Amino acid sequence: MKKPFTVAALSLSLSLSLSCSALAAPDAPTPARSAQQNKMVSCNAEAAGKKGEERKAFMKQCLSAAPVTKATAQQEKMKTCNADAAGKKGDERKAFMKTCLSAK
Incomplete structure (x- = not known):
């Protein structure tokens, strides 16, 4: 009787922890991501509201643009x-x- 209850409680807690980690901010740039991935995240955020061909053209231009560096x-x-x-x-x-x- 105790075994099925323990297994059910364990699987429930595991599924909750996995779903909570999936809800963490996936759009925040992190050092673990490559530069291209970070660029994709920022371009995607800037493209909010654009649809279809307009979005496609914007993303192409944004992703191919060289990073702007400010001289120190x-x-x-x-x-x-x-x-x-x-x-x-x-x-x-x-x-x-x-x-x-x-x-x-």
Whole structure:
């Protein structure tokens, strides 16, 4: 008598735990996903409300687009200092770049 009850209780708790994990936010990007999977999730969220050919065209464009990267302040400083160092060579350029890049 106790065995069927135990088996039923165990299977019920197992099915509940599986269904609860399936309800967790599947659209949130995670480190375990590849970059392409994360891109798919974000494009899919942006395509909300679009249907048919419009959605298909949007998804194609969104998934094929290169990721937009914002240059950091250090990268911008490097570009500026590099442009200002035009014409300088050797030790003169090295000294200029050192002072330019370390300046605030």
